[in-house]
Amino acid sequence: MRELKLFLGPQHPGMHGNASIHMFVEGDIIKRAFLLPGMLHRGFEKGMERHTWVNNISLIPRVCVVEPDINEMAFAMGVETLANITVPERAHWIRMIVLELARISIHLMAYGGLGSPTGNYTMMYHAHADRNSILNIFEKITGHRVYHQYIVPGGVRKDLPVGIEKDINDFLDDLESRYVEYRDIGIENPTIVPRIKDTIVLPSEVVWELGVTGIGMRSAVNKAYDLRKVMPYARYDQVEFEVPVASYSDARSRVDLKLQELVQSISIIRQCLAKMPEGDVRVPLSRGQSMRWTVPKGHVYSCVESSRGEFGYYMVSNGGTHPYRVGVRGASYPQGLLGIEKYLPGTRIDDAALWVDTMGVCSPEIDR
Amino acid sequence: MNSMTNIKYVSSLVENRFKVIKKEIVSEYQISFEVDKDEVHRLLTLLKLEGWIQLSYLSAIDWINDNEYELVYIVMNWEKPVHVQIRTRISRENPSMDSILPIFPGCKYYEREVHEFFGVKFPGNPEYAKQLILEGWDDIPPLRKDFDPRAYSDAHFAKREYTETFVNLNNEKSKQVKREKRKERIIRVRKGGKK
Numbered sequence: 220m221r222e223l224k225l226f227l228g229p230q231h232p233g234m235h236g237n238a239s240i241h242m243f244v245e246g247d248i249i250k251r252a253f254l255l256p257g258m259l260h261r262g263f264e265k266g267m268e269r270h271t272w273v274n275n276i277s278l279i280p281r282v283c284v285v286e287p288d289i290n291e292m293a294f295a296m297g298v299e300t301l302a303n304i305t306v307p308e309r310a311h312w313i314r315m316i317v318l319e320l321a322r323i324s325i326h327l328m329a330y331g332g333l334g335s336p337t338g339n340y341t342m343m344y345h346a347h348a349d350r351n352s353i354l355n356i357f358e359k360i361t362g363h364r365v366y367h368q369y370i371v372p373g374g375v376r377k378d379l380p381v382g383i384e385k386d387i388n389d390f391l392d393d394l395e396s397r398y399v400e401y402r403d404i405g406i407e408n409p410t411i412v413p414r415i416k417d418t419i420v421l422p423s424e425v426v427w428e429l430g431v432t433g434i435g436m437r438s439a440v441n442k443a444y445d446l447r448k449v450m451p452y453a454r455y456d457q458v459e460f461e462v463p464v465a466s467y468s469d470a471r472s473r474v475d476l477k478l479q480e481l482v483q484s485i486s487i488i489r490q491c492l493a494k495m496p497e498g499d500v501r502v503p504l505s506r507g508q509s510m511r512w513t514v515p516k517g518h519v520y521s522c523v524e525s526s527r528g529e530f531g532y533y534m535v536s537n538g539g540t541h542p543y544r545v546g547v548r549g550a551s552y553p554q555g556l557l558g559i560e561k562y563l564p565g566t567r568i569d570d571a572a573l574w575v576d577t578m579g580v581c582s583p584e585i586d587r
Numbered sequence: 588m589n590s591m592t593n594i595k596y597v598s599s600l601v602e603n604r605f606k607v608i609k610k611e612i613v614s615e616y617q618i619s620f621e622v623d624k625d626e627v628h629r630l631l632t633l634l635k636l637e638g639w640i641q642l643s644y645l646s647a648i649d650w651i652n653d654n655e656y657e658l659v660y661i662v663m664n665w666e667k668p669v670h671v672q673i674r675t676r677i678s679r680e681n682p683s684m685d686s687i688l689p690i691f692p693g694c695k696y697y698e699r700e701v702h703e704f705f706g707v708k709f710p711g712n713p714e715y716a717k718q719l720i721l722e723g724w725d726d727i728p729p730l731r732k733d734f735d736p737r738a739y740s741d742a743h744f745a746k747r748e749y750t751e752t753f754v755n756l757n758n759e760k761s762k763q764v765k766r767e768k769r770k771e772r773i774i775r776v777r778k779g780g781k782k
């Protein structure tokens with residue numbers, strides 16, 4: 220049979236963001252494939268060297284478009300390690316609430332995104348409607364819907380507004396009451412199950428070869444390798460939660476883990492709201508002009524657990540007002556580039572979009 | 588504390604067998620070693636055998652004043668949770684470093700990216716010189732410190748003119764005066780004058 224070249228480009232509903240997969244197919248089967256990044260390259264790593272430490276706060280959320288809060292957290296943690304800043308106790312808990320709300324929102328979005336390649340758009344509408352409720356809460360807390368610039372070095376920008384606990388609790392109760400419905404509409408749905416069961420399998424031996432982290436890794440190796448557990452940041456060591464794992468990583472089990480993590484995130488937010496102490500939320504970085512604030516010399520790699528895996532910033536300071544070098548470790552770098560090249564060949568064309576969705580390939584953080 | 592014993596374990600493991608130029612304990616879950624260029628591969632192999640099986644990050648830093656590049660390898664062990672930074676310096680003239688592809692196959696695209704943005708060659712990685720992100724790039728690698736984005740953009744793109752005239756439709760004199768005063772003040776402050 221003749222070999223054809225096929226683009227799974229940004230126009231396809233299953234492709235997330237501005238990247239395209241080049242596939243060489245014979246009939247229905249992919250023979251070779253590679254990802255073509257570069258359509259979204261904005262030169263952030265160079266741009267951050269040209270801005271001051273404080274200016275960069277407005278630049279970093281743009282690195283990953285759909286999940287901006289992890290960028291702020293990784294950047295803030297790195298600067299705090301370099302400059303030896305102690306964050307107020309209340310700020311840690313507020314950060315955790317924001318991060319877990321963001322995790323719910325991105326898991327819902329990814330779960331709804333599964334609807335487009337499998338043809339069940341109803342679940343996408345449900346998931347996006349719930350994500351919108353989270354964005355409304357974010358708007359009340361931070362003043363912005365998507366790029367919050369809320370978690371800053373030294374704490375959070377301002378305290379939670381009065382009465383936000385009720386909004387958050389109402390939303391969590393509502394989401395929890397519809398959890399079974401969510402499962403029924405998606406991964407228990409007989410029209411979708413044949414598409415996602417036993418497709419796009421990630422064997423546990425290749426996880427280390429690729430360097431995959433996050434849900435992709437946990438669903439294959441059956442160990443609770445979650446940065447929130449193994450090297451707890453903020454106050455994750457003071458809340459109780461479980462890390463869902465699985466021993467067989469097909470598309471269905473990865474989506475299943477996402478939904479189970481949702482329940483854990485709901486429980487973490489409730490514990491945060493109950494345990495949160497009163498007090499300051501931000502320590503001032505310097506007494507003078509914030510634009511002239513300098514950070515001591517050093518190299519630091521700070522990382523957080525995002526919805527797709529280990530997301531890190533490598534930061535170098537030479538003691539000046541500007542960072543000397545900022546490198547971004549995109550969480551989806553391994554599964555996006557090497558994973559597509561090595562493990563897509565042999566699968567069918569329609570499964571390519573499932574890999575992108577369930578492994579969580581985010582093109583903005585591959586390009587930067 | 589459990590995490591500090593892990594740090595001590597790595598540090599004794601590395602310091603007993605290798606000549607470490609500089610050691611730094613960054614945090615309770617992170618340690619960094621600066622070693623010679625020739626020892627990186629042996630050190631990474633040792634760490635991989637001891638359980639640091641995940642390559643988290645690979646990149647470079649341009650120290651233009653020392654005329655050197657610094658390569659950074661970050662590896663992670665999930666059983667003994669410690670990030671180990673391994674840094675090494677290579678010359679800035681004709682920079683080249685043997686690939687770590689046989690040790691960590693996941694480095695393939697990181698090395699391509701470092702070649703694209705810094706110009707470091709990685710013999711041993713068959714595809715290191717292929718372009719990855721910057722399509723049709725015709726200048727020096729952009730993350731070098733001597734690359735000037737403004738000069739590049741002036742040379743490659745048309746200059747855009749911005750007009751600063753306001754159209755005062757309703758003859759609002761007071762607003763116009765206020766606006767001009769504010770502009771003067773901003774320029775004065777920028778040049779180092781008083782508010």
